[in-house]
Every structure is written in structure tokens, then in C-alpha cells.
Amino acid sequence: MQVKNKPVKPKGKLGILTPGMGAVSTTFIAGVEAIRRGKAKPIGSLTQMGTIRLGKRTDKKSPMIKEFIPLAELDDIVFGGWDIFEDSVYAAALNAGVLSRETIEEFRPFLESVKPMKAVFDQRYVKNLSGTWVKKGKNLFDLAGQLMDDMKTFKEKNKCDRLVVVWCASTEIFIKPSRVHQSIEAFEKGLKENDPEIAPSMVYAYAALSLGIPFANGAPNLTVDIPALLELADKNNVPVCGKDFKTGQTLMKTIIAPGLKSRMIGLNGWFSTNILGNRDGEVLDDPDSFKTKEESKLSVLEHILQPKLYPDLYDNFYHKVRINYYPPRGDNKESWDNIDIFGWMGYPMQIKINFLCRDSILAAPVVLDLALFMDLASRIGFKGIQEWLSFYFKSPQHAAGLYPEHDLFIQLMKLKNTLRYIQGEDLITHLGQEYYD
Ligand SMILES: NC(=O)c1ccc[n+]([C@@H]2O[C@H](COP(=O)([O-])OP(=O)(O)OC[C@H]3O[C@@H](n4cnc5c(N)ncnc54)[C@H](O)[C@@H]3O)[C@@H](O)[C@H]2O)c1
Numbered sequence: 001m002q003v004k005n006k007p008v009k010p011k012g013k014l015g016i017l018t019p020g021m022g023a024v025s026t027t028f029i030a031g032v033e034a035i036r037r038g039k040a041k042p043i044g045s046l047t048q049m050g051t052i053r054l055g056k057r058t059d060k061k062s063p064m065i066k067e068f069i070p071l072a073e074l075d076d077i078v079f080g081g082w083d084i085f086e087d088s089v090y091a092a093a094l095n096a097g098v099l100s101r102e103t104i105e106e107f108r109p110f111l112e113s114v115k116p117m118k119a120v121f122d123q124r125y126v127k128n129l130s131g132t133w134v135k136k137g138k139n140l141f142d143l144a145g146q147l148m149d150d151m152k153t154f155k156e157k158n159k160c161d162r163l164v165v166v167w168c169a170s171t172e173i174f175i176k177p178s179r180v181h182q183s184i185e186a187f188e189k190g191l192k193e194n195d196p197e198i199a200p201s202m203v204y205a206y207a208a209l210s211l212g213i214p215f216a217n218g219a220p221n222l223t224v225d226i227p228a229l230l231e232l233a234d235k236n237n238v239p240v241c242g243k244d245f246k247t248g249q250t251l252m253k254t255i256i257a258p259g260l261k262s263r264m265i266g267l268n269g270w271f272s273t274n275i276l277g278n279r280d281g282e283v284l285d286d287p288d289s290f291k292t293k294e295e296s297k298l299s300v301l302e303h304i305l306q307p308k309l310y311p312d313l314y315d316n317f318y319h320k321v322r323i324n325y326y327p328p329r330g331d332n333k334e335s336w337d338n339i340d341i342f343g344w345m346g347y348p349m350q351i352k353i354n355f356l357c358r359d360s361i362l363a364a365p366v367v368l369d370l371a372l373f374m375d376l377a378s379r380i381g382f383k384g385i386q387e388w389l390s391f392y393f394k395s396p397q398h399a400a401g402l403y404p405e406h407d408l409f410i411q412l413m414k415l416k417n418t419l420r421y422i423q424g425e426d427l428i429t430h431l432g433q434e435y436y437d
Pocket residue numbers: 019020021022023024025082083084085096119120121122126129131167168169170171172200201218219220244245246247248278279280283359360362363
């Protein structure tokens with residue numbers, strides 16, 4: 001990937017549009033506003049808190065990432081989005097129950113001012129939800145046109161210089177790529193003929209990419225992971241990335257599994273179960289939506305542990321993931337992992353993890369970083385799949401013929417080296433021989 005334009009400090013406002021204004025999106029918006037007002041620190045955000053080492057260790061040069069690479073400022077962000085419920089971000093945040101009422105009240109006028117636009121929705125894709133704030137149109141092509149109008153109007157009204165779209169809406173049912181997804185021509189024909197294989201998330205992505213707006217996919221849906229939309233991204237020079245924000249239990253998996261593998265510790269089985277009671281949990285209570293999530297969660301260990309390369313350690317390990325909808329917990333998910341491992345001479349051991357996590361608290365900074373990095377990617381002329389952003393995803397999108405890189409530490413190295421590459425700095429290989437010459 002070539003850096004076509006040298007990165008310069010962006011001018012003007014960046015509009016971040018999220019299809020879906022539920023728990024993740026409202027926590028993200030309220031959090032950025034709290035940070036802008038000096039009421040919170042951007043904890044969990046690499047773009048805001050991370051540093052990047054440049055040169056040798058003896059050079060002692062580790063600037064903040066946001067000082068090293070020109071990213072949009074938080075003060076220049078404007079928020080918008082779509083939802084199938086008419087609630088403002090204030091009402092939706094109260095409903096999501098992630099942040100305390102006290103916190104939400106503190107920013108009430110601001111949060112009330114952010115209102116969703118009418119959504120493109122099809123209940124076949126999210127069976128457990130039905131909403132009223134939904135667009136009507138002649139066909140999907142017409143609906144895509146309406147979304148494009150929304151984007152243009154939002155940009156104009158808010159005097160934005162640039163837009164980024166981050167999918168924060170519910171997980172759609174599991175579908176496999178089919179003929180209508182294979183080329184932009186087939187896809188556009190499908191839009192006009194209301195092809196049932198075109199999911200609403202694809203209509204949003206099509207609208208964004210048609211206008212040259214970067215699209216990041218925070219859910220495990222196929223969405224931009226189809227040849228037709230990748231073709232469109234390539235044609236219009238737009239960056240895309242996905243899928244499924246890496247938070248919670250899977251984040252822990254991608255921290256622990258590379259550690260076990262690096263020490264050649266074997267694995268017999270990994271059982272993961274969760275209880276959660278938010279709207280996301282309700283949607284995932286439908287087996288078809290759960291299947292999409294399950295595929296995304298299951299692939300992680302296989303790719304990290306590489307059983308084909310290490311059959312004695314990882315052949316046929318048993319991996320199970322369960323998500324149980326349990327309303328009393330709301331967004332405060334609890335997860336349990338039982339990991340059956342074995343060591344020297346095959347002696348078995350166990351690891352138990354009980355993670356009392358807050359999903360949207362982990363996801364909000366991911367939305368921020370993705371929006372800022374996708375804006376950067378677009379400004380410097382990166383197009384198509386942004387694999388260097390795998391760090392943020394459970395099922396990283398990757399080029400055909402490659403396997404995805406799931407190891408969080410390799411992902412971080414890749415991300416930071418990409419930033420060094422963009423700025424023309426030496427890449428860091430961690431060889432370090434020069435210190436001993
Ligand atoms: N919270 C996390 O840590 C996390 C991690 C990975 C992925 N995700 C994914 O992010 C997404 C958002 O999670 P959440 O906890 O905010 O869920 P949520 O249910 O609180 O919010 C999703 C919102 O999307 C809306 N929606 C559904 N279909 C829509 C459509 N077609 N257009 C516009 N709006 C639509 C719903 O009405 C809802 O308000 C989910 O797909 C979830 O699986 C979340």
C-alpha cells in the first residue's frame with residue numbers, strides 16, 4: 001500500500017456516523033464529550049494515550065502517537081448516525097444502562113442534540129428487534145440513495161470536511177457470500193431487484209463507499225467483506241476494515257493464547273461462556289444472529305495456535321463458545337473461561353478466567369481509534385482492506401489467500417510499524433544486535 005499523500009494536519013471537522021446508536025455508540029459519544037470537557041481521560045484509546053518508539057532504544061524517543069501522526073482532534077469531531085428507534089443519544093444512553101444516570105445528566109443538552117436519522121432495516125436480518133424509525137423506499141437502491149442524501153446533508157449542515165462511517169448496529173443473521181455479492185454489477189442489479197441476500201449493513205456500506213467515505217464494520221456481519229463492495233472501495237479509493245470489535249472475552253483470548261503458544265504449552269480444550277443482558281445480548285439470543293457471532297469468536301484460536309504447524313500441541317483441541325442472554329446483568333457482562341492445557345511430559349493444568357467486564361466501555365475507545373485511523377488512511381490515499389487495523393477486530397478482514405493475523409501483539413507491532421512507514425521512519429524489527437557490537 002502506497003502513501004499517496006504525505007500526512008498533514010487535517011483541517012475542518014470530521015463527522016463520525018454510526019449506523020446503530022445503542023450501547024456502544026452512545027458510550028463512545030458521551031465519552032468523547034466528557035474527554036473534550038476535561039471530565040474524563042481517554043482510557044483504552046491507543047490514538048489518545050499510546051506512544052510509539054522511534055529509532056534505537058538508546059535514542060529515548062517515544063512520542064505520543066497523536067503527536068507523531070496527524071490525526072483529527074477530538075474537538076473537531078461531529079457525531080451522527082441512524083437507528084430504528086427515534087431516541088436521542090441521551091435517551092438511548094439511559095436505555096443502554098452503561099453509564100450512570102448522573103454522568104448522562106451532566107451532558108444532557110449535548111446528548112439530546114444528537115438524534116438518529118431513519119434507518120434502513122429488515123427484520124429478517126435482526127429477528128429480535130422491530131423499530132418504527134425506518135426508511136421507506138421503492139427498493140434497496142432507492143434506500144441506498146436516501147442514505148447517501150443523509151450523508152451529504154449531514155456533511156453540509158455540520159460543515160464537515162470529511163466523514164467516516166463505523167457500523168455499531170446489531171449483529172445481523174449469518175449469511176455466506178452468494179452470487180449477488182460477487183461483483184458491483186451484480187450487487188447493483190440486486191439492489192434494484194431487492195435481492196434478499198443483500199443485508200441492510202451492505203446498503204449502508206454501499207452508500208458510504210459510493211461517496212468515497214471510509215467504512216469500518218464493528219459487528220461480525222459480512223457487510224464490506226464481499227467482492228462487490230471491495231471492488232467499489234478499490235474503484236473509489238476508499239479504505240474499509242472489519243469485522244467485529246475485539247473486546248471482552250475474545251480480547252482476553254488473543255492475549256492469552258499467543259502466550260501459551262510462544263512457550264509451546266499444549267491445549268486440550270477451551271470452554272467460554274458468558275451472561276449478558278443488553279440489547280446486543282437480546283439480538284444474539286436468536287440462533288441465526290448468534291451463528292454470525294460464533295463464527296467470529298471461534299476462528300480466533302485456530303489461527304493463533306496453528307494446529308497444522310503444531311499437531312502435538314493443538315490437534316483437535318475442543319473449543320466452545322456460549323452466549324446466554326440474562327437481562328438482570330444489562331451491559332455488565334460476566335464471562336467464564338475454562339482452559340485445559342498441558343505441559344512437560346503431557347501433565348495437565350487448568351486456567352480459569354472470570355472476567356467481569358463492561359463491553360461498551362471496552363468498545364467505545366475502539367470506535368474512536370478506528371474512526372481517526374480510517375480518516376488518516378483515507379487522507380493519505382490508502383484504499384481497500386486496512387489489515388493494519390486488525391488489532392481492533394475479532395475477525396480481521398484480510399486479502400484473499402492470506403490467513404488473518406489474530407495475535408494481539410503481532411497486530412500491535414503491525415499497526416505501529418504501519419504508522420512508522422506512513423511517516424517515513426525506520427521500522428522496528430526488535431533485532432537489537434547493534435547494542436552488543
Ligand atoms: N460491546 C462490545 O464490546 C462489542 C464488541 C464487538 C462487537 N459489538 C457489536 O457492536 C454492535 C453494537 O453493539 P451494542 O452493544 O451497541 O448493541 P445495541 O443493541 O445496544 O445497539 C445496536 C443498535 O443498532 C440498532 N440497529 C439495528 N439494526 C439497525 C439498522 N439496520 N440500522 C440502524 N440501526 C440499527 C438497534 O436499534 C440498536 O439501537 C453489535 O453488532 C455488537 O455485536 C459490540
